Amino acid sequence: MIIKKICILGGSGFVGHTLANRLTRDGYQLRVLCRNREAHKDNLILLPDLELVEANVHDPLQLKQQFAGCDAVINLIGILNETGRSGTGFHSVHVALTEKVIEACRANGIQRLLHMSALNADAINGPSHYLRSKGMAEDKVHAAGDIHVTSFRPSVIFGANDSFFNRFASLLKLTPVIFPLACSQARFAPVFVEDVAEAIARTLKDPDSYGQRYELCGPHSYSLQELVEYTGKCAGTKRKIIALPDIISRLQATLFDLMGFVFNMLNMEKPFSTDNYLSTKVDSVCQQNSLIQLGIEPMALECIVPQYLSKRTRREQNNHFRV
Numbered sequence: 001m002i003i004k005k006i007c008i009l010g011g012s013g014f015v016g017h018t019l020a021n022r023l024t025r026d027g028y029q030l031r032v033l034c035r036n037r038e039a040h041k042d043n044l045i046l047l048p049d050l051e052l053v054e055a056n057v058h059d060p061l062q063l064k065q066q067f068a069g070c071d072a073v074i075n076l077i078g079i080l081n082e083t084g085r086s087g088t089g090f091h092s093v094h095v096a097l098t099e100k101v102i103e104a105c106r107a108n109g110i111q112r113l114l115h116m117s118a119l120n121a122d123a124i125n126g127p128s129h130y131l132r133s134k135g136m137a138e139d140k141v142h143a144a145g146d147i148h149v150t151s152f153r154p155s156v157i158f159g160a161n162d163s164f165f166n167r168f169a170s171l172l173k174l175t176p177v178i179f180p181l182a183c184s185q186a187r188f189a190p191v192f193v194e195d196v197a198e199a200i201a202r203t204l205k206d207p208d209s210y211g212q213r214y215e216l217c218g219p220h221s222y223s224l225q226e227l228v229e230y231t232g233k234c235a236g237t238k239r240k241i242i243a244l245p246d247i248i249s250r251l252q253a254t255l256f257d258l259m260g261f262v263f264n265m266l267n268m269e270k271p272f273s274t275d276n277y278l279s280t281k282v283d284s285v286c287q288q289n290s291l292i293q294l295g296i297e298p299m300a301l302e303c304i305v306p307q308y309l310s311k312r313t314r315r316e317q318n319n320h321f322r323v
């Protein structure tokens with residue numbers, strides 16, 4: 001299969017930036033669809049052969065038009081929280097959009113689709129709306145028999161602009177002395193964003209990857225408490241972490257759910273929700289790490305995270321001297 005031009009949905013996000021850089025190195029032409037071109041143009045338009053287009057990906061007609069002339073599509077769009085609590089937000093972004101992507105691929109004769117899912121995504125047994133909707137979307141793409149599909153199921157992803165370590169670093173900074181932590185025993189195997197991008201790049205043209213669902217993990221697994229303690233150490237904001245009992249974790253999540261409108265008004269993402277709480281009920285660790293199968297040695301977070309968390313601290317310290 002000849003692939004020259006790729007349309008990326010969600011290319012303006014954290015993984016999308018790294019992937020766009022990685023695919024540019026291989027000489028692909030990229031069309032990145034985003035909701036707000038102004039917000040992302042500084043970071044993305046400098047890449048050669050990258051066309052950044054503002055489009056409503058939920059409009060089937062616009063999607064079909066934007067896929068025209070492309071040989072492959074990569075869908076990275078995903079959300080960790082929805083505005084309400086009914087699951088309709090997750091369904092719209094994960095499932096309904098995926099159906100539109102499949103249809104737009106068919107309308108343009110595109111035969112290669114790479115789809116970003118999540119570890120533990122499961123349409124039936126997923127404990128949260130997030131994991132069930134991710135599972136449904138994954139099943140939809142793999143049921144599209146006329147398109148060569150590969151999906152990726154990462155644990156939490158780390159890298160300079162991640163929302164995991166950076167968010168905990170900010171929260172630790174805001175909390176004096178003691179940091180109450182919900183779901184402290186949940187386990188994760190954080191995977192480096194560049195390893196994720198490398199996996200996508202390697203599979204793009206590889207027929208062996210057709211129909212595969214790749215689990216992507218880092219080399220080690222950790223409890224959430226270990227990860228948050230490590231964050232504090234790297235960011236220079238050591239706090240005493242108090243593990244909240246399960247019932248209090250759930251209550252905290254409910255409280256954040258009820259405060260949803262406040263976060264909306266402040267244009268902020270909820271720091272935690274009942275859906276997040278439910279997602280942690282299954283450990284985010286790989287049964288079999290597909291990075292190894294793809295010939296990629298997974299990067300340990302200890303080699304990367306201190307670099308950006310300590311820089312972040314220096315940047316914040318230097319803010320005192322800025323006018």
Ligand SMILES: NC(=O)c1ccc[n+]([C@@H]2O[C@H](COP(=O)([O-])OP(=O)(O)OC[C@H]3O[C@@H](n4cnc5c(N)ncnc54)[C@H](OP(=O)(O)O)[C@@H]3O)[C@@H](O)[C@H]2O)c1
Pocket residue numbers: 009010011012013014015016034035036057076077078079080093116117118119154155156157158163164
């Ligand atoms: N980061 C992780 O730890 C992790 C772990 C497992 C799975 N994943 C999956 O990996 C994918 C990429 O994650 P990421 O960390 O790069 O996420 P991200 O930084 O939040 O980027 C998400 C992208 O999706 C777009 N998007 C979000 N909601 C949308 C909506 N309602 N309509 C249209 N576009 C929308 C965003 O566009 P704008 O730029 O316009 O906002 C952005 O380009 C997602 O599918 C995510 O579920 C991530």
